[in-house]
Amino acid sequence: MTDSIIRIGLFGLGTVGQGFLRVISIARNAHAEIARICVRNLAKPRNIYVDPKLLTTNADDILSDPSINLIVEVIDNAEASYHIVKTALERGIPVVSGNKAMIARHLPELIEIQRSTGAAFLYDASSCGSIPVIRNLEEYYDNDLLLEVKGILNGSSNYILSRVFDHGQSYADALASAQALGFAEADPSFDILGYDSLFKLVIITVHALGVYVNPDQVLCHGIAAISDFDIAYAREKGWKIKLVAQVVKVSDDKFTMFVMPEFVSPSKYIYSVDDEYNGVVIRGECYDRQFMFGKGAGALPTASSILSDVMARRHDYRYEYKKMSYIGRPDYTTDVELQVYLRFTDPAVLDAIGFTAIDQRYTSATASYVIGRVSAERLRAAADILARPDVFLCNIPRFFLDRD
Amino acid sequence: MTDSIIRIGLFGLGTVGQGFLRVISIARNAHAEIARICVRNLAKPRNIYVDPKLLTTNADDILSDPSINLIVEVIDNAEASYHIVKTALERGIPVVSGNKAMIARHLPELIEIQRSTGAAFLYDASSCGSIPVIRNLEEYYDNDLLLEVKGILNGSSNYILSRVFDHGQSYADALASAQALGFAEADPSFDILGYDSLFKLVIITVHALGVYVNPDQVLCHGIAAISDFDIAYAREKGWKIKLVAQVVKVSDDKFTMFVMPEFVSPSKYIYSVDDEYNGVVIRGECYDRQFMFGKGAGALPTASSILSDVMARRHDYRYEYKKMSYIGRPDYTTDVELQVYLRFTDPAVLDAIGFTAIDQRYTSATASYVIGRVSAERLRAAADILARPDVFLCNIPRFFLDRD
Numbered sequence: 001m002t003d004s005i006i007r008i009g010l011f012g013l014g015t016v017g018q019g020f021l022r023v024i025s026i027a028r029n030a031h032a033e034i035a036r037i038c039v040r041n042l043a044k045p046r047n048i049y050v051d052p053k054l055l056t057t058n059a060d061d062i063l064s065d066p067s068i069n070l071i072v073e074v075i076d077n078a079e080a081s082y083h084i085v086k087t088a089l090e091r092g093i094p095v096v097s098g099n100k101a102m103i104a105r106h107l108p109e110l111i112e113i114q115r116s117t118g119a120a121f122l123y124d125a126s127s128c129g130s131i132p133v134i135r136n137l138e139e140y141y142d143n144d145l146l147l148e149v150k151g152i153l154n155g156s157s158n159y160i161l162s163r164v165f166d167h168g169q170s171y172a173d174a175l176a177s178a179q180a181l182g183f184a185e186a187d188p189s190f191d192i193l194g195y196d197s198l199f200k201l202v203i204i205t206v207h208a209l210g211v212y213v214n215p216d217q218v219l220c221h222g223i224a225a226i227s228d229f230d231i232a233y234a235r236e237k238g239w240k241i242k243l244v245a246q247v248v249k250v251s252d253d254k255f256t257m258f259v260m261p262e263f264v265s266p267s268k269y270i271y272s273v274d275d276e277y278n279g280v281v282i283r284g285e286c287y288d289r290q291f292m293f294g295k296g297a298g299a300l301p302t303a304s305s306i307l308s309d310v311m312a313r314r315h316d317y318r319y320e321y322k323k324m325s326y327i328g329r330p331d332y333t334t335d336v337e338l339q340v341y342l343r344f345t346d347p348a349v350l351d352a353i354g355f356t357a358i359d360q361r362y363t364s365a366t367a368s369y370v371i372g373r374v375s376a377e378r379l380r381a382a383a384d385i386l387a388r389p390d391v392f393l394c395n396i397p398r399f400f401l402d403r404d
Numbered sequence: 405m406t407d408s409i410i411r412i413g414l415f416g417l418g419t420v421g422q423g424f425l426r427v428i429s430i431a432r433n434a435h436a437e438i439a440r441i442c443v444r445n446l447a448k449p450r451n452i453y454v455d456p457k458l459l460t461t462n463a464d465d466i467l468s469d470p471s472i473n474l475i476v477e478v479i480d481n482a483e484a485s486y487h488i489v490k491t492a493l494e495r496g497i498p499v500v501s502g503n504k505a506m507i508a509r510h511l512p513e514l515i516e517i518q519r520s521t522g523a524a525f526l527y528d529a530s531s532c533g534s535i536p537v538i539r540n541l542e543e544y545y546d547n548d549l550l551l552e553v554k555g556i557l558n559g560s561s562n563y564i565l566s567r568v569f570d571h572g573q574s575y576a577d578a579l580a581s582a583q584a585l586g587f588a589e590a591d592p593s594f595d596i597l598g599y600d601s602l603f604k605l606v607i608i609t610v611h612a613l614g615v616y617v618n619p620d621q622v623l624c625h626g627i628a629a630i631s632d633f634d635i636a637y638a639r640e641k642g643w644k645i646k647l648v649a650q651v652v653k654v655s656d657d658k659f660t661m662f663v664m665p666e667f668v669s670p671s672k673y674i675y676s677v678d679d680e681y682n683g684v685v686i687r688g689e690c691y692d693r694q695f696m697f698g699k700g701a702g703a704l705p706t707a708s709s710i711l712s713d714v715m716a717r718r719h720d721y722r723y724e725y726k727k728m729s730y731i732g733r734p735d736y737t738t739d740v741e742l743q744v745y746l747r748f749t750d751p752a753v754l755d756a757i758g759f760t761a762i763d764q765r766y767t768s769a770t771a772s773y774v775i776g777r778v779s780a781e782r783l784r785a786a787a788d789i790l791a792r793p794d795v796f797l798c799n800i801p802r803f804f805l806d807r808d
Contacts, residue, residue, distance in 0.1 A: 019690075026548055026549060026689060026690070027546055027549060028548050028730075028732055029546065029730040030548075131694060135543065136539075139543075139716065139721075141712070142431055142434070142708075142711060142712065143433070144432050144434075145708060145711075272676070284708065285430060286423075286426075286430070286707060286708040287534035287698065287699060287705045287708040288534075289699075290534060290697065291696070293694065293696075294691065294694035294695065295691060300690035300691065301691045301692065303690060304546075304549060304688065304690040304691040305691070307549075308545070308546065312543065315724060315726075320719060322718075322719075323433075326432075326433040327432060327433060328432055328433075
């Protein structure tokens with residue numbers, strides 16, 4: 001579509017949708033125009049002026065308009081997003097989306113539809129907002145050399161932990177101020193239970209190693225149960241606690257992945273990723289570590305990322321998913337021993353999980369913890385127990401490498 | 405060339421060339437093989453085994469071999485590199501190169517040849533080694549939103565300055581240890597006079613803003629004349645001195661660029677880019693600041709970057725230079741007022757440069773300095789005076805922003 005105008009059908013006019021209208025009005029060289037905008041409620045007051053003739057509540061006004069050659073989908077409902085994206089791709093219309101929950105659940109099917117109809121689906125905005133992680137993994141970092149992708153992928157939980165560790169706020173106060181500033185939703189569980197990071201990790205893994213792993217198969221522990229005791233423990237050691245997502249090759253033909261709070265020492269790159277920022281470390285066999293850092297959330301950073309995907313369509317760019325057909329793709333495993341800190345009150349918790357070895361044990365009237373080794377599979381299987389409000393789990397990297 | 409094998413003609417078997425052989429032997433999915441290697445000296449001892457049948461000293465054995473469909477050029481002679489690259493592109497053979505000095509001088513002509521013969525020329529390894537700066541600027545960061553690209557682009561000078569500021573070495577000792585470790589050449593002037601950074605900046609600017617600026621038109625001041633006095637001055641303020649290259653929009657339709665030492669405060673991202681690392685900050689209107697960090701030099705990081713370009717050819721990737729045809733491309737200007745520190749002994753230096761205003765003046769038996777404002781054009785025109793061994797120039801960003 002190099003010489004023609006991109007005519008965009010936009011689904012959603014919330015924060016990101018409005019940010020996208022602003023960004024596209026600045027980008028004089030995008031050669032793109034908004035043809036139609038599908039919203040749930042025509043009468044809803046909005047912060048920007050939108051020509052009422054553009055608005056519709058009928059998805060088919062976009063999906064059946066042959067003059068529209070690109071769909072941008074930024075609604076916040078995963079189920080509705082899935083139906084729009086699927087229908088569009090089935091009809092051969094390319095789509096740009098940022099809906100990580102939907103993509104992480106339905107990517108294999110959406111890849112299949114892309115293959116059969118030839119319509120492209122771009123979604124760099126779904127992971128780390130303005131940081132071009134997916135495009136770089138897809139295009140630049142060969143998986144034969146790639147060893148690890150690890151980072152802070154969720155701005156809300158990172159903002160909360162920054163308030164705690166850099167500003168001395170309590171977790172409850174930090175959560176409240178994140179909500180007041182719009183960095184966390186009224187129901188923050190998507191962010192603080194780790195699901196947002198998990199969905200991004202699933203998408204990243206497809207483009208890093210060419211393997212799709214269902215999010216239900218992945219160990220995911222959030223920060224909801226963090227206590228003053230855990231915070232004091234980390235502070236005494238000079239560490240911060242960060243919510244970290246990682247996919248790591250554990251041998252030539254196996255990799256593991258998980259989302260878990262982690263004790264982070266000051267020598268690590270991610271130690272200084274504060275506030276609502278995201279930071280990703282890409283480690284490879286020959287290029288060592290690379291670090292990408294930027295605003296992971298917010299209307300304009302996300303909208304800029306969507307603009308990049310829109311402009312990529314001018315040159316017919318598409319993800320080729322080439323690593324999915326590589327020889328020697330590694331297999332996902334949870335048969336990996338981790339070293340963790342587990343704080344609990346009820347000793348039954350410890351028994352139920354089944355540590356391989358316990359190296360340190362602390363007991364007091366207010367809190368008990370162990371530091372020990374346990375398989376990722378055991379932790380994953382014990383998700384219900386680990387979700388108890390008196391249990392906090394935190395990764396201790398086996399070797400605090402100088403930098404990672 | 406998706407289904408066929410990439411048959412590579414390699415020019416150069418020095419450090420990077422040998423690193424490339426190593427990297428390509430690991431990358432099982434590259435579907436690439438080395439068909440022929442052109443070297444200057446067949447008998448030169450090398451650290452890796454190379455089948456002698458692959459070696460030739462005759463460039464034409466590669467350039468006239470119709471079975472070779474990609475040339476990788478990693479020799480260290482800019483003039484010879486130019487002739488090889490030009491000949492190959494004229495014959496329609498795609499080329500991957502990392503020769504920044506050659507590319508910065510000849511890029512307009514090489515772009516023309518690409519346009520007329522259709523042969524692609526990729527050179528992400530030329531700027532910041534393993535950090536994919538060029539590809540991201542070309543593909544991801546729209547220049548309507550882009551405000552600034554600023555960074556530490558030269559690993560050798562950064563290693564030297566790190567030894568000085570983080571390890572208390574003298575400049576002379578630091579230079580000697582950089583040379584001993586292979587981070588600086590026996591003749592280090594290319595690095596420490598700023599030319600390496602300058603050539604990278606020229607290439608980056610083509611892909612950031614779509615404008616080619618001849619390196620001779622750009623203010624470039626290195627670190628060769630740094631003295632203990634300058635180092636002590638920075639230390640007292642809690643700053644480091646870094647050699648920084650930057651291209652900055654100064655208005656909607658103008659930009660400036662220069663390479664100069666800069667006082668860097670701890671709140672800046674580039675403050676913690678130490679040793680032989682490179683770090684680049686990309687600032688945009690809607691995505692704020694993004695920071696990319698990684699190994700900027702060294703055989704394997706550079707070779708990984710070359711591998712990425714080689715693999716991009718599997719999907720017929722090429723730079724489109726699309727920003728060069730954008731409407732409203734900004735114009736280069738040196739009519740910009742900078743705030744600088746100038747240390748000198750001969751007062752005639754100060755008179756010859758012509759400051760607009762002098763805000764601070766210090767005089768002693770051993771050293772004198774002024775802090776004042778002066779146009780970039782004045783500094784550029786005074787290059788000969790600034791090159792005197794008793795003169796050191798250092799940028800003081802007009803506003804020490806919280807982070808940049």
